[in-house]
Amino acid sequence: MTASDDPPLTGPRLDHGPANDADGTRVVRAGLPAEEPYEPPLPGPVFAAHYHLPGEVEGAPYAYGRDANPTWSRLERALAELEAPGDPDAEVIAFSSGMGAISAVLLSQVRPGQTVVLPSDGYNLLAALRERLEGFGVRVRTAPTSGGAQRAELDGASLLWLETPSNPGLDVCDIRELADAAHERGALVAVDNTLATPLGQRPLLLGADISVASGTKALTGHGDVLLGYVATRNAQVAAAARAWRKTVGAIPGPMEAWLAHRSLATLDVRTQRQAGNALAVAEALAARPEVRDVRHPGLPDDPAHPLAARQMSRYGCVVSFTLPDQAYANRFLARLRLVSDATSFGGVRSTAERRGRWGGDAVPDGFVRMSVGVEDSADLVTDIRRALDEAAG
Ligand SMILES: Cc1ncc(COP(=O)(O)O)c(C=O)c1O
CATH class of the missing domain: 3.40.640.10 (Type I PLP-dependent aspartate aminotransferase-like (Major domain))
Structure with missing residues (x-):
């Protein structure tokens, strides 16, 4: 042939x-x-x-x-x-x-x-x-x-x-x-x-x-x-x-x-992976009693989800949530191994910060904005759960 x-x-x-x-x-x-x-x-x-x-x-x-x-x-x-x-x-x-x-x-x-x-x-x-x-x-x-x-x-x-x-x-x-x-x-x-x-x-x-x-x-x-x-x-x-x-x-x-x-060239694979990871992280955070007001447009019970589902085709890499206070949030951030304490968002490496440290945003002292990267989703969730456990003391 x-x-x-x-x-x-x-x-x-x-x-x-x-x-x-x-x-x-x-x-x-x-x-x-x-x-x-x-x-x-x-x-x-x-x-x-x-x-x-x-x-x-x-x-x-x-x-x-x-x-x-x-x-x-x-x-x-x-x-x-x-x-x-x-x-x-x-x-x-x-x-x-x-x-x-x-x-x-x-x-x-x-x-x-x-x-x-x-x-x-x-x-x-x-x-x-x-x-x-x-x-x-x-x-x-x-x-x-x-x-x-x-x-x-x-x-x-x-x-x-x-x-x-x-x-x-x-x-x-x-x-x-x-x-x-x-x-x-x-x-x-x-x-x-x-x-x-x-x-x-x-x-x-x-x-x-x-x-x-x-x-x-x-x-x-x-x-x-x-x-x-x-x-x-x-x-x-x-x-x-x-x-x-x-x-x-x-x-x-x-x-x-x-x-x-x-x-x-990698925007599609990066943002798909990040959106999937962000949802996994948001779900893990929402299951913790010490974490309040977890927000991510992809979370099915997020108040923004119905509208987001109509006009967005993927929900981004950012998750925001509130820990009991400033010291608690800082302890959590310091104990993360896979998530760096840094500003900005959208990168392949996960980052998070206590947003109130800048002033200018009307957010509680314990408010954290996390940008979820392309790491393995299970590793990220494990790291975040461990850091929460350690932050609780
Ligand atoms: C929603 C949004 N728009 C605009 C900007 C400004 O972008 P740049 O830092 O590239 O000037 C930022 C920066 O964080 C942002 O989050």
Whole structure:
């Protein structure tokens, strides 16, 4: 039997093209250039402050390093494929950090005299941005993430900012419903998609105008890169964010952009494993009498679960819970072997921290935010149970 007589290993492909690929397939090729003989699949980072620029600037894709870079372009293409698969109008602008991206949207979209609605329980640096916006004459209203409370604040607003799930409380809001309500009143809607990643939630497909994220967390996932991005199908928003990046210079380094792109290939396997581990950890914590208020959107009896199940396809790696007091929480954290006491979240190595040590979040003294990594799930649960036993004294 010749090779051509061999039966095919798989059946015929019924759908063709990247828009129909599953996420696990999409991530490994997202943003890669067309294959060229003897070239690498993902070209290395381009380190350039300027590019050869013959003649006039008009139409030049790369002229100066603060404006554009081929390594960013490939990453941005990849992220657009993940945030809005198959949509040629989706654009992504990469930034040096999540705060760079968040600031770019808020400060380029809102003018003095306009009103913006922010979450009262979102990432704690939003409070600093609030102060800055108010200093510029912008009116800021706030509402908690759960219970659809933002709806009541929308009259006269020009931008609604959502963070779902929220950090660190892990509440969830209905993106579709709030986006419809905001659009009826002429307001733009932005969603901080950091915790979910585009494989866990696609705000642009749920009606939001803008998806913003810190790529520092699960997106890059190794705790070694700071990055952010803005994704949108609104050409005016994209142009404004790009112009803002150029003006303030909040640009990603080529090495960071390349590391981020390289990390996308494992985003599906990392986030699936982390979500499974997080659920196992949340269930183990919920079974302990000394642990209160265990929150994880994937826990079947979590108050956010019904809504999360409608708009998220995986529930993220963060679990939050409360121990009896500050000293108890510190004893627990000190006794963990597989979970490092560190801030941030989304990395392959598990971390946890007593969130109250920063100030700024309205959480009890014993509140712990844990980021669950890709370790073996049974090992993690054993370590956490042992640390709880030892913390109890
Ligand atoms: C939900 C959320 N958004 C934005 C940020 C800011 O991201 P970065 O630290 O990359 O500036 C963070 C950081 O923790 C975050 O948790």
